Amino acid sequence: MQRKLDRQRRANNPENYHANGTVKLGAKQWKRSKRSQDSLDQLREIQRRLAAHRKSLHGRLVNEIVELGNVFKLEKLSYRAFQKEFGRSVGLRAPGGFVSELRRKAESAGGKVIEFPIRNTRLSQRCHCGQVHKKRLSERWQGCACGVFAQRDLYSAFLARFVEQETNQLHAGQAAEAWTGAEPLLRTAWQQAVTNQPASGRSNPSSFGATRSWSGSSVEGEIACTKARDVVAYPLGTARARER
Ligand SMILES: [Zn+2]
Known part of the structure; x- marks a missing residue:
């Protein structure tokens, strides 16, 4: 869908691109066709559904985990660095968001999430x-x-x-x-x-x-x-x- 949107954006705004396909510098006007707007709406709907589904899976898994205890020790990891290295896989699974949810539910149950630095361990x-x-x-x-x-x-x-x-x-x-x-x-x-x-x-x-x-x-x-x-x-x- 993103590729489709890009094709439509180029077709609607040929004056904004160089012959080699790169975007021209400077202030530009961007036109959006009706079809292109439809594509954008569809893309947003896909992303919304994906996020909602992920949230429900995270919630389910967090619930399973907090049944096992209330103090959780994690290695303190840079999920941002993960995303740079592993891209889509990490973007889809959103480990940082998962840990936040785990922390929230653990704390509301009187427990906690401890993240320890891994340099020494x-x-x-x-x-x-x-x-x-x-x-x-x-x-x-x-x-x-x-x-x-x-x-x-x-x-x-x-x-x-x-x-x-x-x-x-x-x-x-x-x-x-x-x-x-x-x-x-x-x-x-x-x-x-x-x-x-x-x-x-x-x-x-x-x-x-x-x-x-x-x-x-x-x-x-x-x-x-x-x-x-x-x-x-x-x-x-x-x-x-x-x-x-
Ligand atoms: Zn040993």
Whole structure:
């Protein structure tokens, strides 16, 4: 629809364009035909419906989440930087708006949303045993020599529980103590995400790496969806997205 509008705008205002198609500088008069106005109205209607649908999906997901607790820890991410890097996908999903909605509902339920800076934590690279594994964005699994094996995003979420609010540092000792109990929970969460897709009405992003089995038997060589680009985290304020 945007392309159609652009064609109509050019057809209605040929005097405003150079021969090579670029817009002339300076003050111009823009004429709009009846058909072009119809296109604009249609476009606005599409955008309005899209926004309303997104709002209702956000609301539903936020409601599911606030049933699980009332204090939520998030990595402080620059959704603006996401949008620059990932464009349409982020524009459609509006993660910043989602977090605002989560914050609003959490606070009205007496809870809160805590966003901690990721400069010191870098959860996707850390193991609670203390080892650091640099991963590319495409590597969706956390595997460590100490025996820890988990889907990367779920493992990062587990670690986020143990980021201290005052210092913004990961308390690895607490994470290590909790791991034995948490591992089955993460495994179950992953299995539900993979098997319950039709029921939940959502599909996993390919970046989730769901086609891999949670076996831990072969960390090497079998990483799913290596082409997938996801929007998981780069530090606030970095001008360019970096793989972390
Ligand atoms: Zn480890």
